[in-house]
Amino acid sequence: MRKAGCVLSVGLLIGAGAVAESADPPPLRLGIAGLSHSHVHGILGRTGTDVRIVGIAEPNRELAVRHARRYGLDETLLFASLEEMIAKAKPEAVAAFGPTDEHRAVVEACAPRGIHVMVEKPLAFEAREALAMQALAERHRVHLLTNLETTWYPSVHATSALVEEGAIGEIRKVVVHDGHRGPKEIGVEPEFLAWLTDPVRNGGGALTDFGCYGANLMTFLMRGEAPLTVTAVTQQVKPAIYPHVDDEATIVLTYPRAQAILQASWNWPVGRKDMEVYGERGYVIAPDRSTLRFRRDEPSSEEERRLEPRPAPLGDPFAYLAAVVRGEVVMSPADPSALANNVTVARILDAARESARTGRTVRLDASYRGQSQPKAPAVRRP
Numbered sequence: 001m002r003k004a005g006c007v008l009s010v011g012l013l014i015g016a017g018a019v020a021e022s023a024d025p026p027p028l029r030l031g032i033a034g035l036s037h038s039h040v041h042g043i044l045g046r047t048g049t050d051v052r053i054v055g056i057a058e059p060n061r062e063l064a065v066r067h068a069r070r071y072g073l074d075e076t077l078l079f080a081s082l083e084e085m086i087a088k089a090k091p092e093a094v095a096a097f098g099p100t101d102e103h104r105a106v107v108e109a110c111a112p113r114g115i116h117v118m119v120e121k122p123l124a125f126e127a128r129e130a131l132a133m134q135a136l137a138e139r140h141r142v143h144l145l146t147n148l149e150t151t152w153y154p155s156v157h158a159t160s161a162l163v164e165e166g167a168i169g170e171i172r173k174v175v176v177h178d179g180h181r182g183p184k185e186i187g188v189e190p191e192f193l194a195w196l197t198d199p200v201r202n203g204g205g206a207l208t209d210f211g212c213y214g215a216n217l218m219t220f221l222m223r224g225e226a227p228l229t230v231t232a233v234t235q236q237v238k239p240a241i242y243p244h245v246d247d248e249a250t251i252v253l254t255y256p257r258a259q260a261i262l263q264a265s266w267n268w269p270v271g272r273k274d275m276e277v278y279g280e281r282g283y284v285i286a287p288d289r290s291t292l293r294f295r296r297d298e299p300s301s302e303e304e305r306r307l308e309p310r311p312a313p314l315g316d317p318f319a320y321l322a323a324v325v326r327g328e329v330v331m332s333p334a335d336p337s338a339l340a341n342n343v344t345v346a347r348i349l350d351a352a353r354e355s356a357r358t359g360r361t362v363r364l365d366a367s368y369r370g371q372s373q374p375k376a377p378a379v380r381r382p
Helices: 038-044 061-071 082-088 098-112 127-140 154-164 190-196 206-221 317-325 339-359
Strands: 029-032 051-057 093-096 118-120 144-147 171-179 229-235 248-254 259-265 274-280 282-288 291-296 303-306
Touching: 029 082, 029 317, 038 051, 038 317, 051 061, 051 082, 051 317, 082 098, 093 098, 093 144, 093 317, 098 118, 098 127, 118 282, 118 317, 127 171, 127 339, 144 317, 144 339, 154 206, 154 274, 154 282, 154 291, 171 206, 206 248, 206 259, 206 274, 206 339, 229 339, 248 339, 274 291
Parallel strands: 029 051, 029 093, 093 118, 118 144, 171 259
Antiparallel strands: 171 274, 229 248, 248 259, 274 282, 282 291, 291 303
16 A cells, blocks of 8 residues: 555655545656757666556667666667557557657647657747647546656655745745756766757757756746746857857846846756755755755854655655656646646747747737646546
């Protein structure tokens, strides 16, 4: 018997949805669409009985066989196309690990068949693509999740809980730092590097790759509210390495009473995913996934907290996907994985690219921002 709903506190559940108690279900039948995104190793090397890979669609046969042999997977799981994999393997859900510009095609193939989808971040880099995917998911009543690494950080949800309970007052400024020394510098696989540095397939460089994290986190902290304006500056600090895309980006978001500064870079001396949240009466700093620094009012001193991993299924993207599909977790629209949040992220990225291109601030009108999020549609159950 799964007891998650009995042991999780309200604070831990903020942003994660409600977790219902249920008997252990059979493993989620999961299909994989593409192997060129390096994050795919997280599922190929995963242990556990809650998810079972039933098929892998990858047109690059050499890449598919290489990964299958590395992880001891039966090569009968390999298919040359997504259509063939769906027809023969009959997955309940598909996780997409290909270029960002292929996400829509995955949803188009899966949603009409009642197959749920999880894509790697970002959902899309253009608002029109994100809205098309949202329409498909809602029309066919399937879940469409986006997987971001920071979603599974205890520090992110502890920060959100402190904001929600009013510990630091209303948010005034958020600063988010994301990135590393650069994908080539850290040695990402060649198949990943090829499209990650392609302005058509990925929509940009550091702005898309790491700007999405800050946009997602700010949308989460602001409970789904989208910004009034988006201003972005991009640079090519290393044009010899990245001649076609930006490798440095700063995005400024404004809200009626708050501001966010999102610093996305392929030029950090070290890898980082951290954020600072400043309110009316204090601040919260999350320097890594499991550490929190908190201060409230003068003359109090800063308090540091070490956080435990999030309880199952809230600390793992595939356990979470299975729980959502089974109805054991109900997301709110502002949750980091939720469709509404990630449509807002796509709108922010779209506006940021336009701002960087024109040198002007982009204002999002009221219909574009959507101050109130729609209720989640009824979802088809297995």
